[in-house]
Amino acid sequence: MEPEPKSPKQAIEEVKAGLRAPQRTQLWKSIFRVKHTRNDTRTRALAVVSNVFLHLHPGRVNRDAVRYSYTWGMGGISAYLFLVLLFTGALLMFYYHPTKVQAYRDILYLEQDVPFGRLLRNMHRWGAHLMVITVWLHMLRVVLTGAYKKPREFNWCVGVALLVLTLLLSFTGYLLPDDQLGFWAVTVGTNMARATPLVGHEGPFGPQLGMTPFNDLRFGLLGGSVVDSNALLRAYVWHCIGIPLVVLLLMGVHFWRVRKDGGISGPAPLVLDGEMKDEVR
Amino acid sequence: MDFSQIWEILSAADNVPIVGLLAGVGFFVWYGLRQGREMDRLAVRLAAEPELAKTHHRKTQPYEEGWEREVQVWPHLLKIEFLAAMIVTVLLLVWSLALNAPLEEPANPNQTMNPAKAPWYFVGLQELLVYFDPWFAGVVLPLLILAGLMLFPYLDASPLGTGYYTIRQRKVVLVSFGAGFSIWLAAIFVGTFIRGPGWMWFWPGETWDHTRVVFEKTRNLPEMLGIHGAAGEALVGLVTVVLFYASAGWAIHKLVTRTELDRRIYARTTSLQYLTFQFFAITLLVGVPVKILLRLAFRIKYVWITPWFNL
Numbered sequence: 001m002e003p004e005p006k007s008p009k010q011a012i013e014e015v016k017a018g019l020r021a022p023q024r025t026q027l028w029k030s031i032f033r034v035k036h037t038r039n040d041t042r043t044r045a046l047a048v049v050s051n052v053f054l055h056l057h058p059g060r061v062n063r064d065a066v067r068y069s070y071t072w073g074m075g076g077i078s079a080y081l082f083l084v085l086l087f088t089g090a091l092l093m094f095y096y097h098p099t100k101v102q103a104y105r106d107i108l109y110l111e112q113d114v115p116f117g118r119l120l121r122n123m124h125r126w127g128a129h130l131m132v133i134t135v136w137l138h139m140l141r142v143v144l145t146g147a148y149k150k151p152r153e154f155n156w157c158v159g160v161a162l163l164v165l166t167l168l169l170s171f172t173g174y175l176l177p178d179d180q181l182g183f184w185a186v187t188v189g190t191n192m193a194r195a196t197p198l199v200g201h202e203g204p205f206g207p208q209l210g211m212t213p214f215n216d217l218r219f220g221l222l223g224g225s226v227v228d229s230n231a232l233l234r235a236y237v238w239h240c241i242g243i244p245l246v247v248l249l250l251m252g253v254h255f256w257r258v259r260k261d262g263g264i265s266g267p268a269p270l271v272l273d274g275e276m277k278d279e280v281r
Numbered sequence: 282m283d284f285s286q287i288w289e290i291l292s293a294a295d296n297v298p299i300v301g302l303l304a305g306v307g308f309f310v311w312y313g314l315r316q317g318r319e320m321d322r323l324a325v326r327l328a329a330e331p332e333l334a335k336t337h338h339r340k341t342q343p344y345e346e347g348w349e350r351e352v353q354v355w356p357h358l359l360k361i362e363f364l365a366a367m368i369v370t371v372l373l374l375v376w377s378l379a380l381n382a383p384l385e386e387p388a389n390p391n392q393t394m395n396p397a398k399a400p401w402y403f404v405g406l407q408e409l410l411v412y413f414d415p416w417f418a419g420v421v422l423p424l425l426i427l428a429g430l431m432l433f434p435y436l437d438a439s440p441l442g443t444g445y446y447t448i449r450q451r452k453v454v455l456v457s458f459g460a461g462f463s464i465w466l467a468a469i470f471v472g473t474f475i476r477g478p479g480w481m482w483f484w485p486g487e488t489w490d491h492t493r494v495v496f497e498k499t500r501n502l503p504e505m506l507g508i509h510g511a512a513g514e515a516l517v518g519l520v521t522v523v524l525f526y527a528s529a530g531w532a533i534h535k536l537v538t539r540t541e542l543d544r545r546i547y548a549r550t551t552s553l554q555y556l557t558f559q560f561f562a563i564t565l566l567v568g569v570p571v572k573i574l575l576r577l578a579f580r581i582k583y584v585w586i587t588p589w590f591n592l
Binding site for chain 2: 045057058061065069073126129133141147153167180181182189194267268269273
């Protein structure tokens with residue numbers, strides 16, 4: 001027997017049911033995978049663990065681990081600032097050409113004509129400086145709480161690498177406006193590379209190994225013997241592609257190791273002096 | 282007192298983050314050490330009362346009847362993260378609305394900026410160029426700092442003080458890191474706020490005089506001792522450096538084995554760990570400041586002169 005056609009009223013009821021409880025619709029379930037119909041601890045844990053953006057977190061954490069006084073939140077803030085910088089940086093890339101002819105004009109254009117262009121550039125600049133500060137404070141906190149100790153030694157090393165890359169990201173970005181400030185800062189900075197032992201033409205043992213201004217480390221960094229159009233292009237590619245890729249990779253390793261090494265390192269129970277065993281390793 | 286000069290330096294857009302950095306480091310050092318002192322007091326109390334030490338402060342910190350040991354990440358952690366992201370965003374927006382990123386004239390290789398300064402986070406290295414040759418200040422020293430930082434966890438043999446703030450249990454580590462971090466920050470401070478045109482020393486409030494000339498003559502240690510000739514200079518330098526490493530190493534050894542707890546931690550440290558620690562401590566934490574002092578106080582440029590490099 002053929003089913004009876006739906007009345008308009010029934011059809012409206014169906015739509016209303018979907019709006020009342022969107023979690024029960026096929027569309028919702030296809031996106032979120034897990035049933036979120038009940039408000040119990042298991043559902044909440046699943047919501048975190050089965051979500052691609054949140055799965056860096058465990059389902060539950062130690063009650064003390066969420067206390068601000070322990071972590072200061074500096075690692076998380078650094079990661080967030082990196083995302084802000086990716087976003088503002090990508091927008092800036094729409095307006096910027098890494099060439100001697102246009103780079104400086106693009107900055108003027110951004111500041112004078114592009115809607116919110118000045119704000120965009122300011123946010124990128126100050127966000128970068130803020131990130132340098134938060135990364136240093138994050139390191140300070142990890143030292144003060146002894147959070148680098150066994151089994152987290154390697155993750156500390158990954159962190160040091162991320163710190164260096166943060167500074168290099170900031171430094172490569174410094175040249176891009178192609179103004180006097182960036183030009184001379186990068187000139188001063190890369191002049192030190194001349195003096196690199198062995199591979200710099202003014203460094204110890206450099207001349208003996210045949211280093212000249214046209215084949216040494218500095219030449220490789222700048223793509224020339226002076227800071228010019230090649231240096232601008234190289235800084236741009238390192239700044240926008242090379243270093244961010246490495247940073248993203250290492251950030252993945254860094255966060256993964258935090259989880260694998262047992263989550264946030266504390267606040268851990270106090271160990272008294274008397275409880276330390278005097279075994280010589 | 283030239284206040285407009287002070288203001289000119291302080292309000293340079295790229296110097297504002299340094300003011301923020303110094304304030305931030307100051308606050309968080311105080312905040313962390315305050316918690317460290319609290320834990321130290323607790324440790325003294327628990328050591329005196331073994332009964333209390335069995336239960337108190339062993340799992341979760343301030344604990345109340347009926348509390349669960351763990352909390353759900355959603356919402357308890359995620360709401361904090363969201364709040365932090367909001368606060369940072371607002372802070373960054375306000376900062377970006379209030380202060381414009383600097384933009385100078387177009388790059389011009391024919392017109393040297395004076396002073397030409399590196400970005401503030403590298404200005405410390407630039408400041409060290411006064412005291413060391415570029416191969417050391419610009420290349421070897423940064424690599425040593427990085428190596429020292431990476432080796433840090435492998436040299437700290439004490440299992441105490443993992444995951445909580447404490448001062449008493451980790452004096453050596455905190456003093457070592459604190460010294461290094463302070464030198465770095467001090468170099469940034471001097472490089473930014475003290476150094477003027479020609480990288481000359483201008484006290485805060487002194488007007489930057491672009492025509493100032495310094496007739497300061499620097500000297501080398503061998504020459505001050507009346508020794509000339511390449512072989513003699515190299516030898517004197519070598520002997521000085523060896524003597525310096527020996528005496529500084531001895532002094533550091535006295536310092537890190539002062540208390541009973543320090544000696545117990547020292548006993549756990551392997552020779553390789555300890556010698557590596559000594560090398561970095563002597564070179565970076567004592568050697569660099571000593572060389573700075575020699576230059577500023579006694580106008581000594583080089584201690585060790587060889588045909589290939591000078592130190």
